[in-house]
Amino acid sequence: xxxxxxxxxxxxxxxxxxxxxxxxxxxxxxxxxxxxxxxxxxxxxxxxxxxxxxxxxxxxxxxxxxxxxxxxxxxxxxxxxxxxxxxxxxxxxxxxxxxxxxxxxxxxxxxxxxxxxxxxxxxxxxxxxxxxxxxxxxxxxxxxxxxxxxxxxxxxxxxxxxxxxxxxxxxxxxxxxxxxxxxxxxxxxxxxxxxxxxxxxxxxxxxxxxxxxxxxxxxxxxxxxxxxxxxxxxxxxxxxxxxxxxxxxxxxxxxxxxxxxxxxxxxxxxxxxxxxxxx
Amino acid sequence: xxxxxxxxxxxxxxxxxxxxxxxxxxxxxxxxxxxxxxxxxxxxxxxxxxxxxxxxxxxxxxxxxxxxxxxxxxxxxxxxxxxxxxxxxxxxxxxxxxxxxxxxxxxxxxxxxxxxxxxxxxxxxxxxxxxxxxxxxxxxxxxxxxxxxxxxxxxxxxxxxxxxxxxxxxxxxxxxxxxxxxxxxxxxxxxxxxxxxxxxxxxxxxxxxxxxxxxxxxxxxxxxxxxxxxxxxxxxxxxxxxxxxxxxxxxxxxxxxxxxxxxxxxxxxxxxxxxxxxxxxxxxxxxxxxxxxxxxxxxxxxxxxxxxxxxxxxxxxxxxxxxxxxxxxxxxxxxxxxxxxxxxxxxxxx
Ligand SMILES: Nc1ncnc2c1ncn2[C@@H]1O[C@H](COP(=O)(O)OP(=O)(O)OP(=O)(O)O)[C@@H](O)[C@H]1O
Ligand SMILES: [Mg+2]
Numbered sequence: 001x002x003x004x005x006x007x008x009x010x011x012x013x014x015x016x017x018x019x020x021x022x023x024x025x026x027x028x029x030x031x032x033x034x035x036x037x038x039x040x041x042x043x044x045x046x047x048x049x050x051x052x053x054x055x056x057x058x059x060x061x062x063x064x065x066x067x068x069x070x071x072x073x074x075x076x077x078x079x080x081x082x083x084x085x086x087x088x089x090x091x092x093x094x095x096x097x098x099x100x101x102x103x104x105x106x107x108x109x110x111x112x113x114x115x116x117x118x119x120x121x122x123x124x125x126x127x128x129x130x131x132x133x134x135x136x137x138x139x140x141x142x143x144x145x146x147x148x149x150x151x152x153x154x155x156x157x158x159x160x161x162x163x164x165x166x167x168x169x170x171x172x173x174x175x176x177x178x179x180x181x182x183x184x185x186x187x188x189x190x191x192x193x194x195x196x197x198x199x200x201x202x203x204x205x206x207x208x209x210x211x212x213x214x215x216x217x218x219x220x221x222x223x224x225x226x227x228x229x230x231x232x233x234x235x236x237x238x239x240x241x242x243x244x245x246x247x248x249x250x251x252x253x254x255x256x257x258x259x260x261x262x263x264x265x266x267x268x269x270x271x272x273x274x275x276x277x278x279x
Numbered sequence: 280x281x282x283x284x285x286x287x288x289x290x291x292x293x294x295x296x297x298x299x300x301x302x303x304x305x306x307x308x309x310x311x312x313x314x315x316x317x318x319x320x321x322x323x324x325x326x327x328x329x330x331x332x333x334x335x336x337x338x339x340x341x342x343x344x345x346x347x348x349x350x351x352x353x354x355x356x357x358x359x360x361x362x363x364x365x366x367x368x369x370x371x372x373x374x375x376x377x378x379x380x381x382x383x384x385x386x387x388x389x390x391x392x393x394x395x396x397x398x399x400x401x402x403x404x405x406x407x408x409x410x411x412x413x414x415x416x417x418x419x420x421x422x423x424x425x426x427x428x429x430x431x432x433x434x435x436x437x438x439x440x441x442x443x444x445x446x447x448x449x450x451x452x453x454x455x456x457x458x459x460x461x462x463x464x465x466x467x468x469x470x471x472x473x474x475x476x477x478x479x480x481x482x483x484x485x486x487x488x489x490x491x492x493x494x495x496x497x498x499x500x501x502x503x504x505x506x507x508x509x510x511x512x513x514x515x516x517x518x519x520x521x522x523x524x525x526x527x528x529x530x531x532x533x534x535x536x537x538x539x540x541x542x543x544x545x546x547x548x549x550x551x552x553x554x555x556x557x558x559x560x561x562x563x564x565x566x567x568x569x570x571x572x573x574x575x576x577x578x579x580x581x582x583x584x585x586x587x588x589x590x591x592x593x594x595x596x597x598x599x600x601x602x603x604x605x606x607x608x609x610x611x612x613x614x615x616x617x618x619x620x621x622x623x624x625x626x627x628x629x
Contacts, residue, residue: 167364176381
């Protein structure tokens with residue numbers, strides 16, 4: 001066998017192992033979600049069984065439906081994402097372009113907030129929300145979510161905006177576009193990819209968030225991640241339903257990921273090649 | 280001659296932190312003039328142009344256009360168009376949309392935009408490329424697109440920052456001529472930045488020569504060539520620039536090493552000078568400055584003979600038929616009228 005073929009084979013084998021490790025829990029979860037609770041507990045685990053959609057029916061439309069929780073997740077995540085992007089793009093533009101005093105230290109602060117462990121923040125956040133009466137409300141959750149999504153989005157958008165040549169913007173200014181129209185017609189169209197990537201990351205971060213949702217939410221605002229834990233109780237754990245709920249909660253993540261795959265890969269490598277992704 | 284587009288810069292000082300890019304620049308440009316800002320890299324040409332465009336603010340000094348003080352006027356309100364060295368085309372728009380952009384921004388009617396875009400594109404001969412994106416154009420076509428975008432709205436001032444520097448040598452020569460014709464036909468005051476003295480000499484009506492953030496000379500190409508105002512200018516203009524040799528004058532005599540030349544005019548007390556001699560003004564003869572040939576460069580219809588005279592290197596441009604060989608001892612002759620003299624200390628022309 002030639003060295004090339006051997007290399008290809010080894011790479012393939014390596015990739016398969018990695019994929020298997022990554023995909024196994026998801027496949028296991030998928031299988032579990034299609035089993036009856038009795039089959040789930042069978043030992044040794046059954047690989048061949050009669051699949052059922054009962055778990056999905058139950059978690060969606062049964063007594064413990066997660067539909068309201070999906071809605072809560074969607075509201076919190078959606079509004080967080082929209083607000084984040086509306087605020088982050090102009091903020092990032094300002095940071096990328098204008099000679100603002102304290103720009104450097106401001107940029108560092110933005111980055112530093114990303115490094116704090118969220119556990120350390122949860123008590124102050126809880127107390128603040130309690131004081132203003134925003135515990136277990138959408139506005140409270142969204143406000144807290146903004147504290148982590150906004151710095152992240154700004155930081156990401158700054159790097160995209162800095163890649164737009166300054167002269168292009170100056171050309172637009174000389175063409176009488178003014179700052180706002182320059183941003184809308186000249187700059188933003190060139191960072192479309194960056195905006196897409198940032199939006200997706202912000203959405204995913206918010207959708208996957210668990211810790212704040214558990215502590216700051218409640219009966220009114222309970223995201224789907226939190227709600228899943230209703231299937232785990234002291235007496236028993238409804239594994240099949242938990243798996244079904246998890247599959248449903250994961251669906252948007254996977255769909256978004258697939259839709260944006262091209263963008264994300266391109267977005268992550270932007271700037272790696274000078275002039276790349278400009279067209 | 281056009282009536283608008285008179286420019287006046289007064290005492291412009293520009294600092295970047297503790298770097299001073301411009302130390303008090305004064306400049307007047309007449310309407311319709313093709314004016315070059317010439318100087319070596321880092322001498323402040325771009326900075327001057329950007330201050331004129333309003334893209335940068337001067338720390339001191341005033342900018343006047345057509346008698347009005349525009350120092351604090353926004354770039355968009357100055358009615359100037361600029362072609363950037365990088366062209367700065369909008370990559371997500373077609374050529375058509377690029378050219379139309381400045382008109383759309385001021386709300387020109389659709390039909391008027393269409394005819395203006397086509398006219399501008401035709402002027403720079405890219406009317407067959409209107410549907411393409413900048414990324415699908417060659418460097419020369421991109422440059423034309425940038426030109427079209429600048430001329431489409433008929434500005435009163437046309438600013439070009441090294442617009443030819445991204446083109447290959449042949450295209451650069453062609454475009455230079457076209458640019459000149461275009462400017463004539465539009466009759467717009469044009470300020471043209473370049474570090475290429477030959478480009479400035481061939482294209483400009485007048486030019487300002489920048490050195491280290493100061494204008495050291497303003498004049499027509501002929502004036503600058505004939506009477507460089509300082510040693511720095513003398514060493515910058517001409518291809519190759521003039522030979523600069525140390526010398527000494529006393530009354531009407533010039534001494535270069537042991538060689539003595541009668542100047543025919545009395546320059547007063549004895550002092551050290553720098554002597555400037557154009558390579559084309561030199562010839563080998565029976566008398567003159569003794570020198571030894573180091574190297575001969577063949578330039579096609581002429582030859583450049585590079586010799587050593589004492590401590591200095593002297594370049595002499597001769598006919599291609601002239602027979603010289605490396606290592607020959609020659610004497611370099613010149614007319615007293617071809618001698619440029621500069622004060623040794625200050626570098627100023629005598
Ligand atoms: N933003 C800046 N910050 C600091 N220094 C600057 C800045 N812009 C320009 N300078 C300095 O100002 C001086 C003049 O720069 P300028 O760009 O005007 O030169 P130039 O004549 O156009 O040169 P080139 O031919 O290389 O384009 C240079 O010394 C440069 O380093
Ligand atoms: Mg420059």
